[in-house]
Amino acid sequence: MSFRSSFGTVRQYLPVSIVLRVGAGVAVSVLLTGCSGDGLDRTKEDTAARGTATGSATTDASAEVTLSPAQIRNGQVAWQPVTMGTGTVTVAVPGQLAPNEDRTARLGAPASGRVTAVPVRPGDRVQRNDVLVRLQSREAGAVQSDLTKAQAELSSRRAQAAYANAARGRAERLLALKAIPRQDYERAVTDDQLALSAVAQAEAELTRARTTAEQLGATTSASGEMTLRAPFAGVVLARNAVPGAVVDVGAPLVVVTDPTTLWLTVNAPEAIGGAFRTRATVQFSVPAYPGETFAARIDGVGAGLDPGTRTLAVRGVVDNRTGRLKAEMLATVMAAGGPPVVAALVPDDAVQMVKGKTVVFLAKPAPNGSATFTRREVDVGSRTDGRTAIVRGLVAGDVVVIHGAFAVKAELEKGSMPKMEM
Numbered sequence: 001m002s003f004r005s006s007f008g009t010v011r012q013y014l015p016v017s018i019v020l021r022v023g024a025g026v027a028v029s030v031l032l033t034g035c036s037g038d039g040l041d042r043t044k045e046d047t048a049a050r051g052t053a054t055g056s057a058t059t060d061a062s063a064e065v066t067l068s069p070a071q072i073r074n075g076q077v078a079w080q081p082v083t084m085g086t087g088t089v090t091v092a093v094p095g096q097l098a099p100n101e102d103r104t105a106r107l108g109a110p111a112s113g114r115v116t117a118v119p120v121r122p123g124d125r126v127q128r129n130d131v132l133v134r135l136q137s138r139e140a141g142a143v144q145s146d147l148t149k150a151q152a153e154l155s156s157r158r159a160q161a162a163y164a165n166a167a168r169g170r171a172e173r174l175l176a177l178k179a180i181p182r183q184d185y186e187r188a189v190t191d192d193q194l195a196l197s198a199v200a201q202a203e204a205e206l207t208r209a210r211t212t213a214e215q216l217g218a219t220t221s222a223s224g225e226m227t228l229r230a231p232f233a234g235v236v237l238a239r240n241a242v243p244g245a246v247v248d249v250g251a252p253l254v255v256v257t258d259p260t261t262l263w264l265t266v267n268a269p270e271a272i273g274g275a276f277r278t279r280a281t282v283q284f285s286v287p288a289y290p291g292e293t294f295a296a297r298i299d300g301v302g303a304g305l306d307p308g309t310r311t312l313a314v315r316g317v318v319d320n321r322t323g324r325l326k327a328e329m330l331a332t333v334m335a336a337g338g339p340p341v342v343a344a345l346v347p348d349d350a351v352q353m354v355k356g357k358t359v360v361f362l363a364k365p366a367p368n369g370s371a372t373f374t375r376r377e378v379d380v381g382s383r384t385d386g387r388t389a390i391v392r393g394l395v396a397g398d399v400v401v402i403h404g405a406f407a408v409k410a411e412l413e414k415g416s417m418p419k420m421e422m
Contacts, residue, residue, distance in 0.1 A: 065412045069369035075407030077371075079363035082398050087343035087381035087389020088336040091275075095266040095284060095331040097318065103258035105231045109251045110216035113137025113226065118241045120254065126230040132254045133228040133241050139249075141224025143213050150209040154202035161195035168192040234258040237327065262318040262325055264296040266333050267311035275335040276301055276314045283383055284333040286325065291353050291406075293334075293383070294318065294325065336382055343381050343389035350402050351380060351388050352409045360394065361401040361408045373401060373408045 067077065117134040120126060171188035174180040216226065234256045241253040264284060268276055276282070278301055283293045296316030305312055318325060350360050357377050365371040378393030394400065401408055 063412075064372055064374040065408065066370060066372045067408070067411060071407075071411065072369070072371060072404075075404040075411075077363075077401060077404030077407055079365075079371075079399050079401045082344040082346060082390075082394050082396065082400050084342060084396050085345045085389070086340045087345070087384075087391060088340055089379075089391050090334045090336055090381050091272055093266055093268055093272070093333045093335050095264055095333040097286070097325055097327055097329040097331055098263045098265050099237060099255075099257040099259075099327045100261045100263050100317070103232070103234070103261060104237070105234075105256045106252060107132065107228050107254045107256070109135065109247045109249055109253055110226065110228075111135075111137040111139040111143075112247065112249050113140065113224070115241050115243055115245050115247060115253075116225070118239060118243055118254075120236045120239065122236050122239050124236045125234070126236060126256060127233045128230055130230045131227055132230055132236075132256070135226045135228075135247075137224050137226055139224075140216055140226050143209070143216065144224070147206075147209040147213050150202070150206040154199070154206050157195070157198040157202040161192070161199045164188075164192040164195035228253065230256055232256070232258060257327070259323060259327075260319075260321050262320045262327060264316040264318050264331060264333070266314040266316070267306070267309060268314050268335065270305055270310050270312065272335050273305070273312040276312070282316060282333055282335060284331045286329045286331050288326075288329060289324070293348070296333075334380075334383070341381070341391055343391045344394035344396075344398070344400075345387045345389055346394075346400055347402050348383060348386055348388050350400055350405050351378070351390075352405050354409060354412070360390065361405055361412075363399045363401055365399075373412070375412060 067075070071077075113135040114137075115133060116136050118132070120130075120132055126132070168188040168191070171180065171185040175182060175185040235258075236254060237257045238255040239253075240251075241247070247253070264282075266276070276298055278298055280298050281295050282298060283295060285291075285293050296318045298314060298316045300313075300315040302313035346360060352359055352361075354375060358380055359375050359377050361373045362376055363371050363373055376393055378390045381389035381391040383389070
């Protein structure tokens with residue numbers, strides 16, 4: 001830097017510190033280096049370049065992590081070059097889990113009445129014949145009364161028929177001895193036939209009363225108290241009955257389902273409707289368990305498309321004996337949507353979800369035993385025998401983490417967390 005003074009022009013090559021007075025009691029010190037204005041400009045450009053390079057390094061660092069040999073051993077991380085094979089492109093289709101209606105009982109009020117007790121709540125496990133709802137119904141009381149009367153009437157008619165039959169036998173014997181006129185014998189025969197007809201009528205009335213009582217679908221007492229019981233062991237899915245409420249016939253009261261199986265319902269677009277076949281197995285995932293996949297066996301495919309949405313109704317059965325999946329969960333179903341393509345085959349455990357993206361980790365081992373792992377987004381295809389086809393994102397020769405990918409993911413996410421400033 002050069003400046004003019006009474007001693008002439010002086011050329012200074014040492015750093016110069018200039019103090020700028022901004023305001024009262026406030027000073028800013030600026031350190032200038034270099035020997036010319038051009039040099040100062042170049043210094044600014046170099047600083048900007050370094051800042052840009054630093055920013056790029058930060059972005060790259062968020063997608064890679066270096067693990068020490070100890071971390072690799074503790075995480076049981078292993079890698080190998082990918083193998084190429086064939087797979088099919090998969091398409092994510094929305095679906096939903098629903099109760100298995102073949103193993104679900106939706107109990108309604110068999111007659112109008114008042115709810116007296118509901119000893120169960122949603123989520124309760126019940127066994128077969130456990131009490132679910134108790135009701136008091138005048139209609140049910142009348143039905144039970146009619147059943148009792150019909151049973152009594154039948155017993156009376158049978159007794160009368162037995163007496164008439166015995167009288168007819170005596171009349172036959174007396175007529176043979178010519179002890180009574182034939183007219184008395186014929187009257188005894190008529191009385192016997194009438195008694196038999198009365199028995200038939202009483203039996204028909206009893207059948208009608210018993211059928212009416214059975215249609216109530218509940219255990220009913222003469223006082224009109226009805227008890228609804230669980231038809232099988234399961235879980236109470238919903239409870240609409242409220243003690244003290246007056247309900248009409250058919251009003252929904254309790255829903256009981258067997259949760260060991262669920263239905264997976266899918267509305268498949270027309271373009272991939274052919275990917276769903278009866279007895280085939282499809283894979284799906286749910287938000288509650290990120291990174292995990294579940295299987296469903298298709299047991300029903302619609303006979304035609306919905307004219308409004310142009311979709312095909314598909315239903316699958318899900319084995320849920322573990323009880324982890326719940327009805328009404330949303331699902332993402334993976335369906336094959338195209339012909340076979342060349343793909344990289346990796347174990348299912350190699351594929352992870354990071355910030356909603358499907359990724360694998362490329363490994364670059366170092367001579368000291370450590371390794372640098374880089375995240376790479378990929379598109380997955382079909383899954384078969386524990387291996388996933390990567391249809392985009394990998395090429396032959398890429399070294400991919402095949403075991404311990406979750407440990408690498410954890411370290412990557414730990415390193416990307418923002419540091420707290422004190």
